[in-house]
Amino acid sequence: MSEFIRTEERENCPLCDNIGKPLLMGLSDRLYRVPGQWNYLHCKDCGLAWLSPRPVSKDLGKCYPDSYFTHEKPDFADPLSVDTKDQLTAFKRRLRLAILRGWFNYQHLPKQSYFLSAAAALLMLLPSFREKVTMGLGQRMVSYKEKGRLLDIGCGNGTYLALMKRLGWEVAGIEIDPEAAKIASSNFGIYVHVGDIATAPFDSESFDVITMSHVIEHVPDPVRFLGEVIQLLKPSGKVIIVTPNLQSLGARFFGTDWYYWDPPRHLILFTPRSLALCLKKAGLSRQHIYSSPRKARKIFRKRLLLQKTGFFSHEYEDSLTNHLWAKFGAKLFEILERLGNFVFYWGEEIECVAVKE
Numbered sequence: 001m002s003e004f005i006r007t008e009e010r011e012n013c014p015l016c017d018n019i020g021k022p023l024l025m026g027l028s029d030r031l032y033r034v035p036g037q038w039n040y041l042h043c044k045d046c047g048l049a050w051l052s053p054r055p056v057s058k059d060l061g062k063c064y065p066d067s068y069f070t071h072e073k074p075d076f077a078d079p080l081s082v083d084t085k086d087q088l089t090a091f092k093r094r095l096r097l098a099i100l101r102g103w104f105n106y107q108h109l110p111k112q113s114y115f116l117s118a119a120a121a122l123l124m125l126l127p128s129f130r131e132k133v134t135m136g137l138g139q140r141m142v143s144y145k146e147k148g149r150l151l152d153i154g155c156g157n158g159t160y161l162a163l164m165k166r167l168g169w170e171v172a173g174i175e176i177d178p179e180a181a182k183i184a185s186s187n188f189g190i191y192v193h194v195g196d197i198a199t200a201p202f203d204s205e206s207f208d209v210i211t212m213s214h215v216i217e218h219v220p221d222p223v224r225f226l227g228e229v230i231q232l233l234k235p236s237g238k239v240i241i242v243t244p245n246l247q248s249l250g251a252r253f254f255g256t257d258w259y260y261w262d263p264p265r266h267l268i269l270f271t272p273r274s275l276a277l278c279l280k281k282a283g284l285s286r287q288h289i290y291s292s293p294r295k296a297r298k299i300f301r302k303r304l305l306l307q308k309t310g311f312f313s314h315e316y317e318d319s320l321t322n323h324l325w326a327k328f329g330a331k332l333f334e335i336l337e338r339l340g341n342f343v344f345y346w347g348e349e350i351e352c353v354a355v356k357e
Contacts, residue, residue, distance in 0.1 A: 005036055005062050005264070007053035013043035014050055014221065014268060015277055023049055024256055027263045031312040032065050038263035047271035048278075049246055054267050057220065063264045064177070079135055080109065080166065095120045096133050105144040106167055127338065131294055135163070138292055139240050139351045140211050144168060148208040151232065154215035155192060158184025165190065169209075174200055197228045205234045213242040217266045226282035233356045239284060241352040245291055247271040249337040249346040250299040259302040259312055260348065272345050275352060284354035291347035296334035299348050301326065 013020055020041030027038045042049045055063055080097060082090045098112040098120040112120075123129040134141040140160065142150070148169050152161050155173030157180050165171045165188065173192040175181040181192040193200045210229055219225045229239055244260035245251070246269045251258045260266065270278065272289045279287050301321040302312050308320050340346040 005034070005059045006056045007036075007059075008056050010050060010052040010054055011041070013041075013046065013048055015048050015223070015274060015281065016043060016046050018043050018045055020050065020052065024261070027256060027261060029063075029263060029265075030306060030310070031262060032063075032068065033311070034063050034065070034264060036264060040261070040263070040269070043274070046274045046277050047246065048274040049269040051263055051267045054220070055264050061176075068177070078166065079163065082110075092133075095123070099124060099133050100167070104141060107144070108168060136294060138242065138294065138349075139290065139353050140213065140242065142209050142211075142238070142240070145208050149206060150209045150211065151202070151207045153197060153210065153212040153229070154218075155184060155190075156180050158188050158190050158192065160211070160213070161190050162188040172202070172207075197225065197232075200232075202232050204231050205237075207232050207237060208234055209238050209240065211240045214244070216241055216243050217268055217270070220267055222268060222278050223281045226279065226284065230283055230356055235356060237356050239352075239354045239356070241275070241350070241354070242292075243270055243275065243350050243352075245271065245345065245347055245350045246274075247345050248291075248299075248348045249293075249333070249340060250296070250303070250348050252346075253333075254299070254303050257303050257306055259299050259306075270350060272350055275350055279352065279354050284356065286357055287352060287354040290351045291341055291345035292349045292351050293334060293337040293341050293347040295348040296337040297330040300330040300333040304329070 011019055020043055023040045023042035025039045039052055040049045041052050080093060082093050084090050094112055094116055097109050098117040100106040101109050102117055150164050150169045150171050153174045155161050155175050161171045161173050171190055173184060173190060174197055175192050176196060178194045181194045184190050184192045210233055216222050272291060276287060276289055304326055305314055305317055305321050306312055337346050
């Protein structure tokens, strides 16, 4: 990776064109240690934050080293199989099958007993159970559609697409990292276009669902990007977006030590309001926006690791952040975030479902 990254200034808000005000100055990359000092500007009107200066388009690849997480080989064990000697694991997976049938319309999955289905439905009232049984996918755990086609943009090594294929969807991916795309294709037999959405060989209006998890914050022009996404979506199709929440409790409490700043890779960071404006400008007015505290404990542990080592990654991360007091602090932080999330949208991630009209 070259140490020299060419940059360009972006003084105006990418959404409303107002002149930005300094938000954070002189940040460094404390995850992958890409060289440089980075600033974020902030729009007082819409709440958006953006990197300025930012890497020029041709140098964005230099911000993603070979150790970037999309290169990791998938650890995919079938989460629906009850063919295991571990009775507790088998029971949990039967609960999952009951939920997928009853709540998400996957009627082709094995039917479970009435008692188990009723128990699973009651347990869905508990956020922690709901997150575990849906494998932490949140809004990306979509209801079944017969012969439905699903596209995942920024699919990485393909584990999410492999699950949706297992559930009966016809799936495809887009991934700019050729190594990650190769892993997805060779391990799961999934077609992955290597490149960006502008060069993808898909027909217009060919997908029922398009998902993107932690992708839009890496895009220089999110409105234009979403316009290209809409072209691939069938009428009444859904776009599902997951992205860091600039309004989260972690961003408020930890300031410059918030894990999701991640310069120079995160070019834009949204609040729920600014993401809604972005979607509207792209032509997606019918939208539902949520805030998820699912990553609260991770954000707390990452901040703790940063305090101990000066970086967000370390070979002894587990031992440094999994002791009793760290677990207690992370759980307390999660509880606080969940309580405030009902009113203040404090979750570490924004989840959005937008429908093409």
